[in-house]
Amino acid sequence: xxxxxxxxxxxxxxxxxxxxxxxxxxxxxxxxxxxxxxxxxxxxxxxxxxxxxxxxxxxxxxxxxxxxxxxxxxxxxxxxxxxxxxxxxxxxxxxxxxxxxxxxxxxxxxxxxxxxxxxxxxxxxxxxxxxxxxxxxxxxxxx
Numbered sequence: 093x094x095x096x097x098x099x100x101x102x103x104x105x106x107x108x109x110x111x112x113x114x115x116x117x118x119x120x121x122x123x124x125x126x127x128x129x130x131x132x133x134x135x136x137x138x139x140x141x142x143x144x145x146x147x148x149x150x151x152x153x154x155x156x157x158x159x160x161x162x163x164x165x166x167x168x169x170x171x172x173x174x175x176x177x178x179x180x181x182x183x184x185x186x187x188x189x190x191x192x193x194x195x196x197x198x199x200x201x202x203x204x205x206x207x208x209x210x211x212x213x214x215x216x217x218x219x220x221x222x223x224x225x226x227x228x229x230x231x232x233x234x235x
Contacts, residue, residue, distance in 0.1 A: 106130050107231055117224035119143050121184075122205050127229055129198070134163065134171055134191045140205065141184035148180055156185040157208075162216050164202040165194045171201075203227045 107129040114123040119142060126137040140159045142152055157178075163171040176189025204227075206220040 109229060109231060111229050113227050113229065115225050115227055116143065117222065120205075120222065120225065122225045122227065124203060124227060124229065127201070129193060129201075129231060132193055133174065134193050134201070135188070136161065136163070136191070136203070137186070137188050138203070139184045139186040141182075143183075145183045148183060152183075153180060153185070156180075159185070159222075160206050160208045160216070161187075161189065162204045162206055162221075163191050164204070165198045166200050167194070167196075167198075169194050197233070198231055200231055201229045203229065 109127045109129075111124050111127065114121060116122075121141040121143055122138065123141070124136065124138045126135075128135040138161065140156055142148065142156065145152060148156070160173075165171065171191035171194060174190045174192055176187055178185050178187040180186075204216075205222045205225045206216050207222065209220060
């Protein structure tokens, strides 16, 4: 048995944005450096830093590990979290995370940092969001 499946790799509908957004609230600084949206996934490079700290102690690392980002499209739909990884550098934890993209054209994304209680894929409750760190990223129209 032979199965031929036509396949065409394309980069026509990929949106790359380098917003370099930085938001500070109390002891935390949230920054987004790169965002890539494809028809299947949304990739976000961001960091969360502890202000007034030069290097992280063990309890600081634990505190930063408890941060997650919920992403919503312009219709208010939350993008499902897929996977990602992070690396400590100085006073911050840099993340490279992926989310499932929503169908259709999105004009902007809202990134809302929150405190993780259970795991990265949990349903986030309103009291978990860190007020003042929300970020809106405008997306150019795809080609």
